[in-house]
Amino acid sequence: GAGVSQSPSNKVTEKGKDVELRCDPISGHTALYWYRQRLGQGLEFLIYFQGNSAPDKSGLPSDRFSAERTGESVSTLTIQRTQQEDSAVYLCASRTRETQYFGPGTRLLVL
């Protein structure tokens, strides 16, 4: 079946602009995660959605970052007033039981 998909694959934006990243999880996966991966570093947890529960936003680095999820489907991660330090790969994962399956990521470059 289809895996986790993310769009766009790459995004170049100017400092100060807003960007929106999309994640389509695997059908039937109730849990969805967003991670950030800076160059040469590991994955940094951002936010976690589980069903209709309130999301765990404990990893969001600032109030410029927000995410939404419609039911158990698509999620969008929004970064407002982007800064150069936001440049990274943003990975989405959906989970069945204990295992997370990752999308290919969105490479964001803030100039």
Next chain:
Amino acid sequence: AQSVTQPDIHITVSEGASLELRCNYSYGATPYLFWYVQSPGQGLQLLLKYFSGDTLVQGIKGFEAEFKRSQSSFNLRKPSVHWSDAAEYFCAALGDATNKLIFGTGTLLAVQP
């Protein structure tokens, strides 16, 4: 604090040689453990996982990992490396009181011909 450590940032092996990538975890109880591989420009692909039971787990692409409670380790091994194995490898752990994966910083594997 819960943590996952991958002590080797970068490893180079010759094609056909054996490989062992180290991973240590620090958790109050035995977490669920995972190895993921990330090829250049790609997302993370699950290689294998350990939840309980047999401490030697087999994964895809000929990889295996051994859980050693006494050493808090979950090292990844492959008996004969192929050039296509060049990638970055991440160890991760999931604690029983959280739904968050904690990742190590990754080990970048280079394969020499």
